[in-house]
Each structure stands twice: as structure tokens, then as C-alpha cells.
Amino acid sequence: MANRLKLILNLLLLFCLVACSRNTNISPLLKEAEGYMNERPDSALLLLDSITHREDMSKEQNALWCLLYTQAQDKNRIEHTSDSLIQIAVKYYEKTNLKNRKMQAYYYCGRVFQDLDDVLQTQTYYLKAYEVGKDLKEYSLLGRLCANLGTLYTFQGLYRPALDVQKEAADYFMQAEDSISLSMTYRNIARINVQENQLDSAITYYSKALSCSFASHKFYIFNELADVYGRVGDYNNGLSYAWKAYSQIKTADDSCLVSLTLGDLYLKSGKMDSAYYYLSFCQKSTNTYTLRDTYYSLSQLEKSRGNLNAYAIFQEQYDTFRDSIDRQTYMETVARLQSIYDYQLIEKKKEYYRQEANRKTNYLYGLFGGGALFLLVTVCIVFYLFKEKKKKEEQLNQSLRRQEQKYRESLQYLAERNAAIAELGQKTEMADDLKIQLDMVQGVINEKMLERASSPIAGIDRGKIFFASDLYQGLHTKWEILDNERWPEVVKWIDHVLYLNFTYKIKMMYPGISEMDLQICCLTKLGISVTRMAALLLRTSQAISLKRKRLYVKLTQKQGTAQDFDEYILSL
Structure with a gap:
């Protein structure tokens, strides 16, 4: 008596909450109704009926309400007359990963179609429910599902599959400890054995049914x-x-x-x-x-x-x-065959529309793919033409820079070369001989001011002068490093005495060359060994070799070795 009074009070309280506000959160009401479903399905149905203004529900709440309402009708043995409500739940849960809800939606959709005498639709949704829920531990629902599916097979005269699913239903009811349902399932198995004239088996299962009924x-x-x-x-x-x-x-x-x-x-x-x-x-x-x-x-x-x-x-x-x-x-039988015919006709129409939709989808995908491919090819062509144009412009600019450099070699740096020769003549131990030779050089330079001198100045053996100089001795053995004070002296010797404007040529071919890379080029041109070069530049021999290989690529735009670099530098 106390429990009934408590239930009535709870229902009255819930009704008041629903009546007070349309915006009340109905999720607790749905949860409460689901809690009543097995023991008091009539109370669950009453509570669900009290929830009005379904337009205020979210899609999730509306789908759950439709599922629970169909379930409550089924448990209260109210015959279903339409599948409109349960289809809302089916369509919603098909798009989610909630397997237990999807299984329930499929099962009760099958129950609705069973009341509507649509055998094929019933069987289809039962099988969908089984496929979704066979790995779940919903033993009671799985048992009812298999039992109903077995009854459906029996109705169609398919006794062997009916027997298999009824035995599976019995296993589920045993795990759910539902003795009443287990008894009914044993009875159904016995009836199938009677239809198959397996009378001894029928007696066995009738006896099992009595033992738990x-x-x-x-x-x-x-x-x-x-x-x-x-x-x-x-x-x-x-x-x-x-x-x-x-x-x-x-x-x-x-x-x-x-x-x-x-x-x-x-x-x-x-x-x-x-x-x-x-x-x-x-x-x-x-x-x-x-x-x-x-x-x-x-x-x-x-x-x-x-x-x-x-x-x-x-x-x-x-x-x-x-x-x-x-x-x-x-x-x-005629009605069943008509139902099968109608079902097959609907399935054919569905398949036709499905194929038509797939055809249109494939056409759109093909159109989109073709357009995307055309756009990609166009972009590639434009990019290639742009790169080719930039390459030609770069080649033209490089040619112009070289021409400018030649001009500057002939005019702009002539004075610096003369000054460097004079300065070097004062520092050498062979000053007298060098002065005579410099005068001869000055005469030649004055006569050919606008000519390019790409090799050492004629008439003077500058190699002997260089090898006898303190600078060469320093590079070869004496200096520990090539510092910022000594480096300009090396450049003057190379550019103005030994190899006219050598560094400028290198910079024109590789404008972004670093100072260390330029030093490697100069030391290579002067015949300094890799080991000595590494000591002067505070690097390892391997690092110097790697830089020589990379410099060859930068200067010639070709792949090559460190030895290729040495040969190229010596040929300049």
C-alpha cells in the first residue's frame, strides 16, 4: 500500500512539473517512464501521455519518447496501427552509435509491423535488431527477439530455422534468468517438434517447460x-x-x-x-x-x-x-503473398531510386573530378610557364650582370689594380726588379685600358713573386688562421696580380656566396691543400670537401664532386 501511495505521489509531482512549464527539461521524465516500463508499463504509458508540446523537445528526446511510447503500448498489449512513431526513433538511432537504442528501435519496429501483418517487414527489422545487438548483453530483449523471430518462421512453415532461433532464445532467457519466458520458449520448441513429427523431442521439451513454469x-x-x-x-x-x-x-x-x-x-x-x-x-x-x-x-x-x-x-x-x-x-496465404508482392514491388522501386541516385551521384563526382583535373592541369601548365619565364629572366639578368662586370673590370677597377701593384712592389724583397717590371706593366695597361685581361699580366712572372712573398709562406705554413686582416691581402693578390678580378667573377656567378665559400674558392685557386685550408678556416677536411662539392653545384648548376670543383676553379 505504501509503495502504491509513493508511486501516485511521484506521478502527481511529475504531472505538476510538466504542467507548470513548457520548457521543463523532460529528460528526467523519460528516464522515470523507462524505469516503470518493466514492472508498471501502464504507469509508464500514462507518464508518457502526460508529456505535451513535443515540438519543444530536442531530436534526441523526441526519438526516445517515440521509442518508449511504442514500447509501452507493446507491453500494455495495445495493438499497433501505424509505424509513424517508431520510424522517427529508427531514423534517429540509425545515425548514432547507440547500439542498444538502435536494437530496441529495430525490435519494436518489427513488433509494429507484426501487428500490421506485414511479415516481410517484420522479419527484416527483427534481423536488423539481431545483427546490431547480438554482441550486446541485452539477454532479455535478445531472447524476446529470437522467440518472436522463431514464431514468425513457424508461421511461414520454416520449421528448421524456427527451431534454431527458438533454442537460441532459450539460451538468452537462461542467461537473463527469466523462467516464465524460458518455459514458453521450451513449449514453442516442443510444438515445432510436433510439426516435424519429432515426438520424443517434443515430450522432452514439454517436460522442460513444465519444470520452469x-x-x-x-x-x-x-x-x-x-x-x-x-x-x-x-x-x-x-x-x-x-x-x-x-x-x-x-x-x-x-x-x-x-x-x-x-x-x-x-x-x-x-x-x-x-x-x-x-x-x-x-x-x-x-x-x-x-x-x-x-x-x-x-x-x-x-x-x-x-x-x-x-x-x-x-x-x-x-x-x-x-x-x-x-x-x-x-x-x-493470399494476403501473405500480396504482402510479399507489395514488399518486393516497394523494394524494386527503392532499388531503382537508389541506383538512380547513385548514377547521379557518380555523374556529379565524375564532373567534379574532371573539373578538378582540368583545373590542376591548368595550374601546372601556368606554373611551368611561370617558372620558365623566371628562368629566362634570371639567365638574361645573369648575362647582363656578366657584361656589366666585364665593363667594370675594364674601367672601374683599373686604378685599384695599379695601386695594389705599387703597394706589393714596396713590400717585396726584390723591390728594384719589381719596380722595373711594374713600369712595364703600367705601360701595357695604359695602352690597353679597355681590354679585358683574363690571365696574369704579360711579361712578368708573378708566380715567382707570389711564391717568394710572406703571404704565400703564411698561407702555406706559418699562419694559424686566415683572419679578417690577412684576407684582404689575399684578395688583392688574386684579383690584381695573379688572376684578374677572380673574386668578382665568382660573385657574378653566385651573387649570394658567403665569405667562407669565397675563401675556399680563392685558396683552391692558389693551390692550398684541403688539410691546410681546413686549418686556416677552422673547419674539418670533410666539411671543406662537402662545401667544395656544393659550390660546384651553385656555380655550374650541375652535380659533381669536390675534384670537379677544383678543376673548374683552376680553369677560370
Whole structure:
């Protein structure tokens, strides 16, 4: 009593919250309704009905409400008349990774189509639910899913797959510890075995069903087990279970059903009077199938007695009910075939539209891909032409710079060369001889001011002067490093005495050359060894060799070795 009062108060409180504000967060209400679903599905349905203004819900809340509402209707045994609500949940959860919700949506969509007598749609959604949830631990739902799928297969006469999924349902119910559902599943397995004429297996599963069934569910199991024992010829056990079923009769139809079983057992065991008594009582039944079997048994009883008139009457009544059932079965078969035809027609249309959509999508993808390819090719061509133009411009600029350098070699630096020669003449120990030679050089220079001198000045053996100088001795052995004070002296010797404007030539070919790289070029030109060069520049021999290789690439735009660099520098 206290629990019921608490439930009523909670519901009243929730209704007040819903009525007070349209913007109330309804997620707690949905959670509360789901909590009531298994124990009090009627309360869950009432609470869901109290949630109004669904337009204020989020898509997630609306999908959950549709799923729970369909579930509550199903648990309250309210027949579904439309799939509109559950399809909202299906479409939403198909786009999420919530496998448990997706499985529930598929399952209850199957239940809706089962009420709508759409066998193929029912089977499709049951299989989808099984595929999504087979790895989940939702044992109770998986059990109901397999049980319903087994019933569906049985309805279609597919007894072997029906038997397999019913056994799988039994395993799930055992893991869920649901004895009532397990009992019903064992009973369904037994019925399938009866259809397959596997009567020993049917008796085994009926016995298993009895072992885990409650008293209120045993009536039909007792009666069906009695009928199976009658089929195998064990009339004593059959009568025993038939009387057990008789002791649990609650309705007139139940009484007629058990009486039919008793009458059939007495007829098979040769007790005609008892058989006639119970079979005559069965004529009060309102069930068409019970009446059909009753008149068939009565006709066989009268035939065995030799009462041909009574036999003909009962046989005629049996034929009437049989034809009625056959017509009903035929109509159901036609309806089922029509449903299959409609389903196949819809699937064909879906496939057509799906293929048409794929074709258009592929066309758009092809169009987009072709446009992208054309754009890419165009960009590549433009980029190539741009690079070629820049390359030609660079070559032209380099040619102009070289021409300018030649001009500057002829005019601009002539005075510096004269001054350097005079200064070097004062520092040499052979001053007198050098002065005479310098005068001769000055005369030649004055006569050929505008000519380019690309080799050492004619008439003077400057090599001997250089090798005798302190500078060469310093580079060769004495100096520890080539510092900033000594480096300009080296440049003057090279550019103005030994190799006219050598450094300027290098800078024109490689404008961005660093000072150290220029030093390497000069020392190489002067014949300084790599080891001595490394000591003067405070580098390793390997570093000097690597720089020589890179300088060759920068100066010639070709790949080569350090030796190629040396040969190139000496050839300048």
C-alpha cells in the first residue's frame, strides 16, 4: 500500500512539473517512464501521455519518447496501427552509435509491423535488431527477439530455422534468468517438434517447460503433452496429463479443449462411451479448430460403431468446418503473398531510386573530378610557364650582370689594380726588379685600358713573386688562421696580380656566396691543400670537401664532386 501511495505521489509531482512549464527539461521524465516500463508499463504509458508540446523537445528526446511510447503500448498489449512513431526513433538511432537504442528501435519496429501483418517487414527489422545487438548483453530483449523471430518462421512453415532461433532464445532467457519466458520458449520448441513429427523431442521439451513454469501457465502444456503421448501410443501418461490439465480449467473453451483431448485418448484406447461423452461435450466450443477436430473424432467413433448415418452427419459437419478453415487459410496465404508482392514491388522501386541516385551521384563526382583535373592541369601548365619565364629572366639578368662586370673590370677597377701593384712592389724583397717590371706593366695597361685581361699580366712572372712573398709562406705554413686582416691581402693578390678580378667573377656567378665559400674558392685557386685550408678556416677536411662539392653545384648548376670543383676553379 505504501509503495502504491509513493508511486501516485511521484506521478502527481511529475504531472505538476510538466504542467507548470513548457520548457521543463523532460529528460528526467523519460528516464522515470523507462524505469516503470518493466514492472508498471501502464504507469509508464500514462507518464508518457502526460508529456505535451513535443515540438519543444530536442531530436534526441523526441526519438526516445517515440521509442518508449511504442514500447509501452507493446507491453500494455495495445495493438499497433501505424509505424509513424517508431520510424522517427529508427531514423534517429540509425545515425548514432547507440547500439542498444538502435536494437530496441529495430525490435519494436518489427513488433509494429507484426501487428500490421506485414511479415516481410517484420522479419527484416527483427534481423536488423539481431545483427546490431547480438554482441550486446541485452539477454532479455535478445531472447524476446529470437522467440518472436522463431514464431514468425513457424508461421511461414520454416520449421528448421524456427527451431534454431527458438533454442537460441532459450539460451538468452537462461542467461537473463527469466523462467516464465524460458518455459514458453521450451513449449514453442516442443510444438515445432510436433510439426516435424519429432515426438520424443517434443515430450522432452514439454517436460522442460513444465519444470520452469508457474502453475497458471501449465494448463496448455499439460493438455498438449497429453496429446503428444496419445500420438506415440502412451495413453496412460496421456490421460494422466489430460486430467492434470482438466484440474486447471478456468473457461468454457478450456473445458472443451481438454475434453477434446480426453475424448481423443479414450477413442484411441477403445473406451468408446467415455470418448463419446467428452467429444459430445466439445460441441459446445466456439473455437472453429476445436469443432473441426471434434466432428472428425465423432465421425471416426460412429464409423467404428457401424452407425453410418451418424458417421455421415459428423463427416459432413467436419467437412464444413474444414472447408471454412481452408478458406481462411487460403485468404491468409493470399494476403501473405500480396504482402510479399507489395514488399518486393516497394523494394524494386527503392532499388531503382537508389541506383538512380547513385548514377547521379557518380555523374556529379565524375564532373567534379574532371573539373578538378582540368583545373590542376591548368595550374601546372601556368606554373611551368611561370617558372620558365623566371628562368629566362634570371639567365638574361645573369648575362647582363656578366657584361656589366666585364665593363667594370675594364674601367672601374683599373686604378685599384695599379695601386695594389705599387703597394706589393714596396713590400717585396726584390723591390728594384719589381719596380722595373711594374713600369712595364703600367705601360701595357695604359695602352690597353679597355681590354679585358683574363690571365696574369704579360711579361712578368708573378708566380715567382707570389711564391717568394710572406703571404704565400703564411698561407702555406706559418699562419694559424686566415683572419679578417690577412684576407684582404689575399684578395688583392688574386684579383690584381695573379688572376684578374677572380673574386668578382665568382660573385657574378653566385651573387649570394658567403665569405667562407669565397675563401675556399680563392685558396683552391692558389693551390692550398684541403688539410691546410681546413686549418686556416677552422673547419674539418670533410666539411671543406662537402662545401667544395656544393659550390660546384651553385656555380655550374650541375652535380659533381669536390675534384670537379677544383678543376673548374683552376680553369677560370
